[in-house]
Amino acid sequence: MARYVAWIAETAAPEKRSPVFVAYPAGFDFLFVYWYLIRFVGKSPFSHSALDVKTYSMAMLKCGYREAGKRNMPKRWFDPHPHTHVALDDAIEQGALFCKHAGGEPTMTTVAPYNEFTPLAVEAAQKVFVLTGAGISAESGIRTFRDANGLWTTARLRLPGARSTPGRVSRGGRRVAGGWRKDAELVWRFYAERRAQAKTCAPNAAHAALAALEGKHDGLFLCTQNVDPLHERAGSRRAVHMHGELFKSRCESPRCDSLPFVDAGEYRTAEQIPRCRCGARIRPHIVWFGEVPFDMDLITDALEACDLFVTIGSSGAVYPAAGFARAARAAGARTVYVGPEAPENARAFDECRLGKAGEVLPALFVR
Numbered sequence: 001m002a003r004y005v006a007w008i009a010e011t012a013a014p015e016k017r018s019p020v021f022v023a024y025p026a027g028f029d030f031l032f033v034y035w036y037l038i039r040f041v042g043k044s045p046f047s048h049s050a051l052d053v054k055t056y057s058m059a060m061l062k063c064g065y066r067e068a069g070k071r072n073m074p075k076r077w078f079d080p081h082p083h084t085h086v087a088l089d090d091a092i093e094q095g096a097l098f099c100k101h102a103g104g105e106p107t108m109t110t111v112a113p114y115n116e117f118t119p120l121a122v123e124a125a126q127k128v129f130v131l132t133g134a135g136i137s138a139e140s141g142i143r144t145f146r147d148a149n150g151l152w153t154t155a156r157l158r159l160p161g162a163r164s165t166p167g168r169v170s171r172g173g174r175r176v177a178g179g180w181r182k183d184a185e186l187v188w189r190f191y192a193e194r195r196a197q198a199k200t201c202a203p204n205a206a207h208a209a210l211a212a213l214e215g216k217h218d219g220l221f222l223c224t225q226n227v228d229p230l231h232e233r234a235g236s237r238r239a240v241h242m243h244g245e246l247f248k249s250r251c252e253s254p255r256c257d258s259l260p261f262v263d264a265g266e267y268r269t270a271e272q273i274p275r276c277r278c279g280a281r282i283r284p285h286i287v288w289f290g291e292v293p294f295d296m297d298l299i300t301d302a303l304e305a306c307d308l309f310v311t312i313g314s315s316g317a318v319y320p321a322a323g324f325a326r327a328a329r330a331a332g333a334r335t336v337y338v339g340p341e342a343p344e345n346a347r348a349f350d351e352c353r354l355g356k357a358g359e360v361l362p363a364l365f366v367r
């Protein structure tokens with residue numbers, strides 16, 4: 001221990017700085033080291049305190065303590081050192097992690113008007129994940145679920161994009177299934193209104209910019225929380241609709257082997273609701289609250305592979321989509337938000353570029 005203290009003194013001396021003990025977890029590792037120092041040397045060059053790697057990560061990642069574990073740390077923080085429980089191996093591993101921490105890119109979120117940022121340069125080999133939310137459609141006049149509040153609360157439905165309403169406790173998916181079972185007519189009337197309204201809306205410059213990017217960049221993965229067809233109408237061919245599609249319907253029976261089909265019908269009475277050839281009713285091809293979003297396997301793979309993650313007009317309040325930015329960042333991607341105001345999950349982004357999607361998108365990507 002005396003040689004250890006001498007080595008530390010020698011290492012720290014040139015700059016006359018007091019050394020700081022860094023450990024993971026400090027509360028455990030430093031307890032022993034401190035006791036050895038006092039027992040065998042009579043003093044601690046570190047004083048009585050240590051810096052805990054996990055606590056430090058919590059500050060860097062801007063998340064809770066329990067979330068700040070190795071699983072959620074970005075891969076770029078790790079060198080390929082083994083964790084062997086041999087003191088020297090683990091010290092090297094943790095030292096490398098701490099150096100990456102301290103020298104890593106800033107994880108502060110820059111929030112500013114969009115024209116204060118330079119465009120995003122997209123290299124041919126880069127994987128770009130774009131998530132679009134209600135904001136991009138609202139600029140085309142599509143009513144959001146919040147606007148349609150009266151309608152869906154009357155229907156006693158819980159729908160994707162709809163947050164809990166005051167005085168009403170969520171019962172998960174049961175309410176939607178219950179709503180559909182109890183009053184399919186009311187559910188269909190809701191979607192008939194939405195279909196009628198969506199038919200009057202046209203894609204905007206943001207949809208067009210994403211369709212243009214798809215045309216020249218194979219590495220684009222476009223995922224939308226929106227059920228409207230504005231991406232397709234703008235020319236996108238590979239949009240993944242995680243919450244379903246307004247202009248598709250399917251059989252309500254999970255045991256039926258018929259496939260979802262294109263359907264622009266507006267069914268407003270029980271008699272108008274079509275039947276499948278199996279006899280069950282036809283329902284909207286929409287992911288209701290409590291149902292599993294579509295294509296989560298594809299989405300998860302694309303998040304892990306992406307170099308650049310861009311969210312456009314999503315409030316950051318609806319999971320699982322609200323967690324995509326953090327997942328992409330953990331996989332090492334740069335994360336960018338575009339919308340008129342910073343979202344609820346703003347801290348998961350490196351940059352929040354404030355502005356309307358239709359104004360920001362045409363000049364956002366340089367390819």
Ligand SMILES: [Zn+2]
Nearest residue numbers: 251256276278
């Ligand atoms: Zn059927």
